[in-house]
Amino acid sequence: MQVEIRKLEGNEVELMLSDSTPAFANALRRAAMREVPVMAIDEVEFKVNDSAVYDEILSHRLALIPLRTPLKGYAFPGECGCREGRCPKCSVSLTLKREGPATVLSGDLKSTDEEVVPVSGSVPIIKLERGQRLELTAIARLGPGKEHAKWQPGVIAYKYMPVFELDEKACDGCGDCVKACPVNIIELVEGKPKITDITLCTMCRGCADVCQPKAIRIGSDPTKFIFRIESAGGMPPEQILLKAMGLLGDKLDEFSKQVKKL
Numbered sequence: 001m002q003v004e005i006r007k008l009e010g011n012e013v014e015l016m017l018s019d020s021t022p023a024f025a026n027a028l029r030r031a032a033m034r035e036v037p038v039m040a041i042d043e044v045e046f047k048v049n050d051s052a053v054y055d056e057i058l059s060h061r062l063a064l065i066p067l068r069t070p071l072k073g074y075a076f077p078g079e080c081g082c083r084e085g086r087c088p089k090c091s092v093s094l095t096l097k098r099e100g101p102a103t104v105l106s107g108d109l110k111s112t113d114e115e116v117v118p119v120s121g122s123v124p125i126i127k128l129e130r131g132q133r134l135e136l137t138a139i140a141r142l143g144p145g146k147e148h149a150k151w152q153p154g155v156i157a158y159k160y161m162p163v164f165e166l167d168e169k170a171c172d173g174c175g176d177c178v179k180a181c182p183v184n185i186i187e188l189v190e191g192k193p194k195i196t197d198i199t200l201c202t203m204c205r206g207c208a209d210v211c212q213p214k215a216i217r218i219g220s221d222p223t224k225f226i227f228r229i230e231s232a233g234g235m236p237p238e239q240i241l242l243k244a245m246g247l248l249g250d251k252l253d254e255f256s257k258q259v260k261k262l
């Protein structure tokens with residue numbers, strides 16, 4: 001298998017996996033989305049909530065605010081050894097205290113660990129009217145996306161490499177396919193359609209549908225994948241990928257050990 005990094009910018013990484021299989025691409029995607037743990041608010045203690053929104057709804061909103069996850073790592077609450085899952089090894093407290101009139105923002109959360117803070121300070125949580133108060137302590141913990149979406153490190157997706165096939169004899173060079181392509185990747189070169197960048201093809205088959213002589217066929221290559229990771233901001237995308245590969249490797253090692261015992 002070959003891996004080529006096509007793009008690494010901000011919270012996004014795009015790879016090309018060649019000489020691979022759908023099973024591998026899917027296993028990597030699932031490991032990244034479901035197994036790579038990040039920090040998220042898991043419990044909220046309300047001291048005062050005069051706002052128009054119930055505690056439960058506010059807690060849910062708080063949980064979905066992406067938090068930075070330091071690489072040094074926290075322990076999973078179940079594996080830490082403390083009983084309540086509230087010690088400094090497995091939890092971080094974030095406190096919030098505001099009085100209206102105000103729009104309470106994620107940046108109002110004050111963390112006990114400066115490395116575990118909201119990725120963005122401008123996520124609105126609730127609007128408080130004059131005299132309304134909100135005071136709470138939120139406990140953030142490490143967890144995997146398979147337990148709750150709040151612990152998903154980002155969006156991970158892949159697509160098969162598109163394949164554009166042209167029957168040159170049948171093609172009459174009408175140019176209808178050029179107009180039909182929504183991502184404008186077809187141009188006429190010497191009267192025949194040519195693709196400028198096949199990786200941008202969405203496989204909508206718009207070009208094939210408008211082609212009267214049926215000269216175009218859109219297919220896909222099941223050994224080549226464009227793999228994309230967009231981090232929610234808690235962890236750099238390349239770290240999500242590296243961790244996912246490590247976790248997948250660990251699982252396979254364990255599987256192989258178990259099989260050898262049989």
Ligand SMILES: [Zn+2]
Binds near residue numbers: 080089
């Ligand atoms: Zn603990």
